[in-house]
Amino acid sequence: xxxxxxxxxxxxxxxxxxxxxxxxxxxxxxxxxLGLAIKLxxxxxxxxxxxxxxxxxxxxxTGPPSEPAQPSQ
Numbered sequence: 757x758x759x760x761x762x763x764x765x766x767x768x769x770x771x772x773x774x775x776x777x778x779x780x781x782x783x784x785x786x787x788x789x790l791g792l793a794i795k796l797x798x799x800x801x802x803x804x805x806x807x808x809x810x811x812x813x814x815x816x817x818t819g820p821p822s823e824p825a826q827p828s829q
Contacts, residue, residue, distance in 0.1 A: 770776050 770779055
């Protein structure tokens with residue numbers, strides 16, 4: 757968790773308990789933002805896969821793979 761708030765080599769560190777609490781809250785907020793970003797990306801990918809499967813006619817993912825479209829003559 758500390759890596760999300762670490763920006764240097766430890767030469768500048770917080771001194772008071774109040775600042776340690778503030779930095780801890782910052783780290784937790786950074787983790788929450790990172791988790792939200794990961795959730796949004798994962799959700800978008802899942803929607804894309806679901807949409808692709810619907811277009812293929814295999815919305816539940818259990819059917820046979822669709823055959824490639826034949827060119828019309």
